[in-house]
Amino acid sequence: xxxxxxxxxxxxxxxxxxxxxxxxxxxxxxxxxxxxxxxxxxxxxxxxxxxxxxxxxxxxxxxxxxxxxxxxxxxxxxxxxxxxxxxxxxxxxxxxxxxxxxxxxxxxxxxxxxxxxxxxxxxxxxxxxxxxxxxxxxxxxxxxxxxxxxxxxxxxxxxxxxxxxxxxxxxxxxxxxxxxxxxxxxxxxxxxxxxxxxxxxxxxxxxxxxxxxxxxxxxxxxxxxxxxxxxxxxxxxxxxxxxxxxxxxxxxxxxxxxxxxxxxxxxxxxxxxxxxxxxxxxxxxxxxxxxxxxxxxxxxxxxxxxxxxxxxxxxxxxxxxxxxxxxxxxxxxxxxxxxxxxxxxxxxxxxxxxxxxxxxxxxxxxxxxxxxxxxxxxxxxxxxxxxxxxxxxxxxxxxxxxxxxxxxxxxxxxxxxxxxxxxxxxxxxxxxxxxxxxxxxxxxxxxxxxxxxxxxxxxxxxxxxxxx
Numbered sequence: 001x002x003x004x005x006x007x008x009x010x011x012x013x014x015x016x017x018x019x020x021x022x023x024x025x026x027x028x029x030x031x032x033x034x035x036x037x038x039x040x041x042x043x044x045x046x047x048x049x050x051x052x053x054x055x056x057x058x059x060x061x062x063x064x065x066x067x068x069x070x071x072x073x074x075x076x077x078x079x080x081x082x083x084x085x086x087x088x089x090x091x092x093x094x095x096x097x098x099x100x101x102x103x104x105x106x107x108x109x110x111x112x113x114x115x116x117x118x119x120x121x122x123x124x125x126x127x128x129x130x131x132x133x134x135x136x137x138x139x140x141x142x143x144x145x146x147x148x149x150x151x152x153x154x155x156x157x158x159x160x161x162x163x164x165x166x167x168x169x170x171x172x173x174x175x176x177x178x179x180x181x182x183x184x185x186x187x188x189x190x191x192x193x194x195x196x197x198x199x200x201x202x203x204x205x206x207x208x209x210x211x212x213x214x215x216x217x218x219x220x221x222x223x224x225x226x227x228x229x230x231x232x233x234x235x236x237x238x239x240x241x242x243x244x245x246x247x248x249x250x251x252x253x254x255x256x257x258x259x260x261x262x263x264x265x266x267x268x269x270x271x272x273x274x275x276x277x278x279x280x281x282x283x284x285x286x287x288x289x290x291x292x293x294x295x296x297x298x299x300x301x302x303x304x305x306x307x308x309x310x311x312x313x314x315x316x317x318x319x320x321x322x323x324x325x326x327x328x329x330x331x332x333x334x335x336x337x338x339x340x341x342x343x344x345x346x347x348x349x350x351x352x353x354x355x356x357x358x359x360x361x362x363x364x365x366x367x368x369x370x371x372x373x374x375x376x377x378x379x380x381x382x383x384x385x386x387x388x389x390x391x392x393x394x395x396x397x398x399x400x401x402x403x404x405x406x407x408x409x410x411x412x413x414x415x416x417x418x419x420x421x422x423x424x425x426x427x428x429x430x431x432x433x434x435x436x437x438x439x440x441x442x443x444x445x446x447x448x449x450x451x452x453x454x455x456x457x458x459x460x461x462x463x464x465x466x467x468x
Contacts, residue, residue, distance in 0.1 A: 004033040005177070007041060007200060008184040010048035011193025017041060020202050022178055025091035025319045025354045026309040032089065034177045037199035039208055042169075045197045046214035049140040049167040052194030057137045057165040061117060064163050068114035070190035071159070075107045078186050082106075086151055086179040087310035087318075091354070096305075096316035097272050106155045106183075112436040113159045116457050123465075130468045135461035137165030138240060139216035142209040144230065145180065146222045147173035147321050148276040148376075154180045156451050157219050158187075158196055164460040166217075167195050171209060174202045175322050210234050217241065219459075221278070224400075224445050231448075242449035242459050244441060247278045247402030248374045250395035251431055252385075252417065253294055254408040255287040262407050262429065263297035269405060269431030270380040271302070271358060274317055276325070279403040279425070279432040279440075282374055284382045285391050291384045295362055299345045302358045319354035320377055326354050329377030336361050336370040336381060346379065366394070374400065388417070396422045401443035405431040424450070 002021070006013040017035045024031040037045075056064075075082070079100070086092070087099040094100050124131040143157035150172050161168045172180035177200035184198035199205060206226075210218050210233030217240035220230045227245040234241045251269060253262070269281035286294045308315035320326040334348050346359025356378050364371050364381025371381055385391040395404060404423040408414035411428070418426040424442040427433060434440050434452070441450035449459050 002030050002033055004035065005181040005200075007035050007037050008181065008188065008196070008198045009041065009045045010197070011188050011191075013185065014041065014044070020174075022089050022176070024088050025321050026311070028353070032085075032178045034181060034200035036203065037201050037205055041199055042205060042208055042212065045169050045199060046140065046212055048194035049169055049197060050214055052192055053137075053139055053167045056162070056167060056192060056195050059165070064165065065114045067190045068110055068159055068163050071187050072107050072110040072114065074186045074189055075103065075110060075183070079103045079107065082151060082179055082182060084311065085182060086176075089176045089178045090147065090150060091310050091318040091321050092273060093308070093310045093312070093315035093318050095313060097268060098316075098318070099310065102149060102152045105152050109152070109155050109436050110159050113163060113457070116160075116163065116454055118164070118454070118457060118461065132466045134464040134466065135164070135458060136464045138460060138462050139166060140214060141166045141168050141217045141219060141460065142212070142215040143168055143170040144206050144209065144218065144220045144222065145170060145172050147175040148273055148278075150176040151179045151183055153221050154183055157221070160451075160457045161219070161460045162191070162195055164457055166460055169197045169199060169209070169215070171199050171201060171205050174200065206230070207233055210239070211236065213237060215239065220244070227447070242451070243447040244278065244451060245402075245445060245447045246374045246376075246400055247280075247442065247446055248282045248372075248398050248400040249279060249403040249405070249423070249431070250283045250285060250398075250421070251281045251405040251407065252391055252395060252421075253284070253286040253290065254406070254410070254413065254417070255289040256409040256413070257290065257294075257407050258409065259290055259293040259297040263294070263301045265430055266294070266298050266407070267301040267305070271305075271317070271378055272432060274320060275378040275380070276321060276376055277432060279434065281380070281405060281431045283371055283395070284380055285385045285394065286382055288384050288386050291362075291382070295344055295360065295382055299360055302345055302360060305358065307355060307357070317358060317378070320356050321354070323354065325377060326356060329356055329375055329379055332369040332373070332375045333359055333361070333379050336364050336368045339368050341368065341370070341381065372398075392417070392420050399445045402446040403427065403432060405429075
């Protein structure tokens with residue numbers, strides 16, 4: 001029997017509304033059912049959040065820290081259930097850098113975030129007067145999250161917001177709502193009613209949230225086109241926004257590396273979560289002197305990563321999560337091949353399922369979709385380079401600017417090159433290795449604001465200045 005996961009409103013399970021199936025991308029059958037929230041459900045959630053906000057904002061910081069630490073323990077105590085539910089609806093394998101990894105990250109991220117504080121800053125204190133800068137909660141935050149890392153990104157939105165004294169209404173992707181709904185239900189054991197609520201929807205709940213006068217800020221993770229719509233909707237009543245949007249991350253490999261030594265790091269940089277990660281490596285520039293050796297080493301790693309149903313313990317790589325994204329990746333690979341790229345491994349699949357072979361192409365460059373746009377899937381194009389100034393120009397010549405990486409055996413040379421790259425994060429000899437104490441956000445169309453650490457916590461507050 002298919003399990004239905006209800007919305008969470010005012011501390012309780014809310015089953016008002018029609019259900020919809022959530023499809024397991026590994027099998028094509030229902031992973032479970034969610035309840036579609038409508039405007040009335042959103043209004044109930046906003047009413048509960050606004051009622052809870054004054055008391056939660058007045059709760060001492062140490063008590064909010066304790067609540068977040070309790071949430072970390074609840075995540076740990078329900079880790080296997082959450083991982084299996086996540087794998088079933090998202091497709092990522094339980095093992096490898098998969099569902100268990102993601103849920104473990106949720107617990108660790110929550111624990112770290114719970115340790116943070118925001119102290120009052122004394123700007124001036126002299127005979128002319130005293131000026132204090134305080135960080136105060138914003139109010140009710142609407143969080144809209146994607147289908148690629150649904151539970152972990154949910155934690156990134158929820159935990160700093162509630163630690164800072166806000167209430168949160170989260171709307172997960174219609175493709176992967178189940179694990180987020182269950183996460184919110186688990187959190188109720190640590191929080192007063194109304195502090196964290198979760199609403200699933202197949203339809204227009206996102207725009208209703210950006211338009212709702214009872215929501216004070218929207219935090220959004222997802223695509224650039226949708227982020228633009230979120231920003232436009234929030235502008236109508238000047239809502240605060242934090243936007244973490246798409247990336248077309250470049251990686252530059254210098255000629256002084258050992259190809260075998262970096263091959264596995266390159267693989268996970270490109271193909272973590274089957275390439276369905278905003279900060280995955282999307283454009284790989286390899287110096288001509290080692291181009292063939294790096295390509296061969298990367299293909300060798302790819303060949304040893306078993307693909308299969310996420311719930312099978314032997315799987316390390318799973319399917320693409322949904323048909324729309326599958327078709328985008330297929331189109332990008334075919335476009336590159338039609339324009340002269342060479343296939344190293346993988347290729348355009350002929351089957352009807354959502355398993356897309358790990359695909360590596362060489363001879364990819366400007367004018368090909370695989371180079372110019374974000375593929376968000378298990379395909380990487382390799383571009384050969386000779387001139388350092390030219391490869392830096394190519395790396396920076398993109399509307400996105402989320403992450404980038406430099407790969408070199410010379411740390412000083414790598415750091416010098418990293419300083420020339422325009423991106424929110426630049427990694428050296430690794431890619432996409434985010435961490436909870438390092439601010440993460442993009443430049444250009446990759447977003448507004450940052451997440452993680454004290455800087456991310458500040459994004460969940462307003463500035464209040466007291467002058468005396």
